[in-house]
Amino acid sequence: MTDKIEITNERVFAVDRQTLYAAFADPAMLERWWGPHGFTNRITAFDLAPGGHWLVTMTASNGTDFHNRWRFDEIVDGRFIRAVHHEPVHVFTLEMTFADDADGARLTWCTLYDKTEETEAIWHLFRAANEQYFDRLEAALK
Numbered sequence: 001m002t003d004k005i006e007i008t009n010e011r012v013f014a015v016d017r018q019t020l021y022a023a024f025a026d027p028a029m030l031e032r033w034w035g036p037h038g039f040t041n042r043i044t045a046f047d048l049a050p051g052g053h054w055l056v057t058m059t060a061s062n063g064t065d066f067h068n069r070w071r072f073d074e075i076v077d078g079r080f081i082r083a084v085h086h087e088p089v090h091v092f093t094l095e096m097t098f099a100d101d102a103d104g105a106r107l108t109w110c111t112l113y114d115k116t117e118e119t120e121a122i123w124h125l126f127r128a129a130n131e132q133y134f135d136r137l138e139a140a141l142k
Contacts, residue, residue, distance in 0.1 A: 003115035005123050009130040010108045015141050017105040021078045021098045023137060033140040034058070036132035050075055054083065090119070107134070 013020050023029050027046040034041045038061035045055040054070040067087070074082040081096045090113065097108040109130055113119045119126075 005113045005115050005119050006110060007113070007123060007127050007130065008108065008110045009127065009134060010106060011134045011138070012101045012103050012106045013138060013141055014104040017098050017100050018078055019141070020105040020107060023141060024081065024096065029140065031056075033136040034133070035136070036129045037136070048072060048075060048081075107137075109134075 023033065025048055027043045030046075031041040031043055034056065035058050040059045042057045042059070043055070044057070045053050047053055050072060052072045054068075054072065056068045056070070058066045058068060060066070069086045070083045071086065072081065072083050073093075074080065079098050081094075083094050085092050085094060092114075093112040095108075095110045095112075097106075097110075099106045099108070111126060111130070113123070113126070
């Protein structure tokens, strides 16, 4: 199947664009907020450069570990990150755009999934999970 499912979430945060970008670019900060509610993180590799790899173990509230493997494809310092999530389960592309806004900084988060029976059945859960990432990011920035 060649069709894609695109999910876009966007939020304005009450910080400047560089602070917002740094919340992702700094692995120690990223560990604090990455993932939906109830997850903790352990980052074991983080090379924020084109072709660089990111390895993060996300641990659910029930103790289940999810070992995630990412590759960074494009980086525009302070403005844009494109990464591909390879495992587990869902392969998808994440694009994060960081922009100045009158009220702070705007993060536009676009995920692109192959259209499969599974992703068609649960894509709405991804949108809600992305909002939880934003909630956690907002709390970490305070």
